[in-house]
Amino acid sequence: MARRETALQTAHGRLRELIGREFRSGDKLPNERELADRLEVSRATVREVLGQLAAEGMVTRTWGIGTFVHDGAERVPVSIGDVTALRDRITASGHRPTLQDAAVSRAKCPADCAKLFGLQPESEVWRVDRLFAVDGVAAAWIRDHLPLRFDGRDLDPSGLVSIDLDMFEFLATATGMPVRRAEIDLAAVLADEEATARLGVAAGHPLITGTQIGYGAGGAPLFHGHITVRTDVLTLRISRGEMAPQSVR
Template sequence: MANRDTAVQSALLRLRHLIAMRFEVGDQLPTEKTLAESMDVSRGTVREALGILATEGIVNRRWGAGTFVNPPRPVASLNMSAIQSFRDRVQSSGRIVTLLDGTCERVECPPDASRALQLSNGATAWLVRRLFAVDGTPAALMHEHIPLELFGRPIDPAPMRSLETDLFEMLNRHQRGATAHTVTDIEAVALDAADAEPLGLDPGCPVIRAVQVTYSPDNEPLAYGRSLQRTDLVRMRITR
C-alpha cells in the first residue's frame, strides 16, 4: 500500500509539471495509456493521480471524451503580515467565508501542543475544531489548543464555535490586550485520510499546513493552532 501511495504521489507531481509546462486551458491530455507508458507506471496509478487532479479542479474528466485542462480557480490571497483571523483575511480579499462545522471540547493535550503551551505532559486543554468554506467550498480545517486557564482564571472558548468570534476576539474579551504577536511555521504537506474527507479531497492531496503559536505581551503562550488549507482555494502573501 505504501509503495502504491508513493507511486501515485510521484505520478501526481509529474502530471502537475507536465500540465504547467506543456498544456494550456482547454487542452486535452494524452490518454491514460499514453501517460502511463511515458511515465513507466501502471494505468491504475495514472487514473488515480488524474482523479486527484480532477478533485482539485485542475482537470475535467469527461466520460467518453477525455481529460481536459481547466481554467485556474480564483484563490483567496491572504495577507499573513498582520495578526488576523482566517475569517478576516478571506473577507478582506473579497471572498465569502462560512463556518461549516465548529466543536469545542476538553482533551488531553498532544505533546507538540503541550510543549508550545508550556504545559505538563498529559495536561488537559481545550480543543476547538473548525471547518471553513470559501465561496461555499471547504477550504480550511483548523485545530486550536488553548489552556484551561489564562491570566489566572478559567477561559471558555465555546464562542469560537460560531463565525462571529475568532481566536483573537475570544482571547481579548477574556483579557484586554491579550494578544501581542504570533509565530507561524508554514509548509506543504500531503493530506492523510482523516483530514482529507472534511476538506473534500483525496488522501495525498497537497495542502498548506500552518502551525501557529499566539503570545501575550509577556510572551506567555496563549494558543497553539494547526491549520490545513487547500492550495487551489487559498494562497498566502507575506509583506516585509
C-alpha cells in the same frame, strides 16, 4: 547541492512552459516517464517538480488517477503577514466566509502543546476545531488548543463555534491580553484520510499545513494550533517589510 537545485529550477521552468503551451485547464498530463523523456531528466526530478507545481496550485495530483492542469477556478488570496482573523481576510477579498463545522471540547494536550504551556503531558486543555469555507467550499481546517485557565482566569471558548467571534477577539477579551505576535511553520503535504474527510478532497490532494503559536505581551503563549489549507481555494501570501512576518487566524 547547488548543481542539483539549478537542475530542478531548470526542469521546473521547462515543465511550466510545456504545460502553458500544450495543455488547457482540466487536461490530464502525460505520465512521469513520458514527461521525463520530453524534458530529458530523470523520473525522480519530474516527480519532485510536479510536487512543487501541485503546491503552487498549477496542477492537481490524485493517486492512481493522474495529474491534471488546475481547472482555473478563482482562488482567494489571504495574507499571512499580519495578525488578522482569517474570516476578515476572506471578506476583504470580496468572498463570503462561513463555518461549515465547529466544536469546542476538553481534550488531552499534545506533547508540543503541553511543553509550550508548561503543562504535564496529556493535561486537559480546550480544543477548538473549526472548518472554514469560502463561498460554500471547504477551504481551511483549523484545530487550536488553549489552556483551561490563563493568569487566574477561567477560559470559555464556546463562542468560537460562531463565525462572528474569531480567535484573536476571544483571547483579547478573555485574557485581557491581545495576541501581539504569531509564528507559523508551513509545509506542503498530500491529503491523508483525516484531511480527506474534513476538507472533502481526494486522497493525495496537495495541501498546505502549518503549526501556529500565538503570543501575548512578554512572550506569553496564548494558543497552539494547526491549520490545513486547500491551495486550490486559498492562496497564502507573505508580504515582507520592516516587520517580521506574522500570521493569519
